[in-house]
Amino acid sequence: MTTDAGAPWLVAGLGNPGPEYAANRHNVGFMVVDLLAERMGARFKRHGKAQAQVVEGRIGPPGPANRRVILAKPMSFMNVSGGPVTVLRDFYKVPVGNIVAVHDELDIDYGVLRLKLGGGDNGHNGLKSITKSLGSDYHRVRFGIGRPPGRMPVADFVLKDFSSAERKELDYFVDRAADAVEALVIEGLERAQSTYNS
Numbered sequence: 001m002t003t004d005a006g007a008p009w010l011v012a013g014l015g016n017p018g019p020e021y022a023a024n025r026h027n028v029g030f031m032v033v034d035l036l037a038e039r040m041g042a043r044f045k046r047h048g049k050a051q052a053q054v055v056e057g058r059i060g061p062p063g064p065a066n067r068r069v070i071l072a073k074p075m076s077f078m079n080v081s082g083g084p085v086t087v088l089r090d091f092y093k094v095p096v097g098n099i100v101a102v103h104d105e106l107d108i109d110y111g112v113l114r115l116k117l118g119g120g121d122n123g124h125n126g127l128k129s130i131t132k133s134l135g136s137d138y139h140r141v142r143f144g145i146g147r148p149p150g151r152m153p154v155a156d157f158v159l160k161d162f163s164s165a166e167r168k169e170l171d172y173f174v175d176r177a178a179d180a181v182e183a184l185v186i187e188g189l190e191r192a193q194s195t196y197n198s
Contacts, residue, residue, distance in 0.1 A: 008068040009059075009185050010094040011036065012085050014103040014126040016159075017075045025145045026078060026158040028174070029102040029126075032143070033071045035178045044073060050087035051076045060186040067185050070094070079125040082133030089134065099138040100181060101130055104158060108144030110166060111173040113180050113196045116140050117189055123154075139184060143177050 013033030014026075021027050033055075037044060040057035047054045055071040070092050074084035081101075089099060097117075103126055108114055118136045121127035130138065148157030162170055176196070183192035 007095050007098050008070055008092050009098045009100065010070045010072060010085070010088055010092060011100045011102065011181055011185070012072045012074060012081070012088075012130075014078060014081055014101060015073065016078050017073075021159070023161040024159050025104050025162055028104045028143045028145065028177075030073050031170075031174045032102045032141070032177045032181065033073060035174055036069075036181060037071050039178065040071075044071075046075075047072075047084075047088065047091075049091055050074075050084045052084040052088060054088065059182050065186050069185060078129075080129050081126040082129035082131070085130050086133040096134055096137050097139075099134065100141060100184060101127060101138060102141045102177065102181060103127060103143065104145045105142035106145060106147055106154065106158070108142060108146070110144055110146040111169060111176075112144035113177055114140075114142040114144070115180060115184055115189060115193050115196055116142070139189065141177060141181055141184065143173070 013029035015030035037055040042055040042057050044053035044055050052075055053073045057069055058066055059069045060066040072088055074081040076084050117139050121131055148154055180192060180196040183195060
């Protein structure tokens with residue numbers, strides 16, 4: 001899919017609002033966009049029209065590779081992420097091919113990244129909501145969290161904080177995921193995949 005080089009990008013980190021969810025596995029999308037905002041030297045602010053917090057800035061070196069980017073954290077709860085993402089898409093006039101959802105992924109080992117365009121939602125309620133609103137032709141940066149141990153229900157697993165062993169490497173993996181988002185926006189999907197789809 002070709003994208004308009006001058007059009008802005010919308011990078012939506014998926015998660016649930018509120019301090020009780022902040023360190024959950026399900027909130028790794030928030031963690032990644034928080035780091036991207038920090039790199040821009042910007043703070044999230046409430047958006048006037050969408051139920052979301054946003055940062056507007058630029059990614060990439062000066063020149064033709066520099067991209068206008070809106071970072072977003074939907075504040076609607078994961079299962080209805082599609083509403084705020086759609087309002088932001090309309091407000092900023094972002095082509096669907098310039099939308100990136102950053103989310104946790106059960107079917108990938110912890111810390112492994114997979115970048116892709118389109119596809120199914122794999123049972124992920126945040127993606128299900130966005131796809132219902134926008135169709136499936138948006139990018140995903142999938143952050144592996146692995147499968148729950150034993151018979152733990154998936155819902156309990158994703159809403160638990162990362163384990164102490166996982167937290168030792170979490171900063172490194174979040175940093176790498178932020179690098180992957182930047183590479184996707186600046187260099188395009190294929191080059192970013194060749195570097196980060198480990």
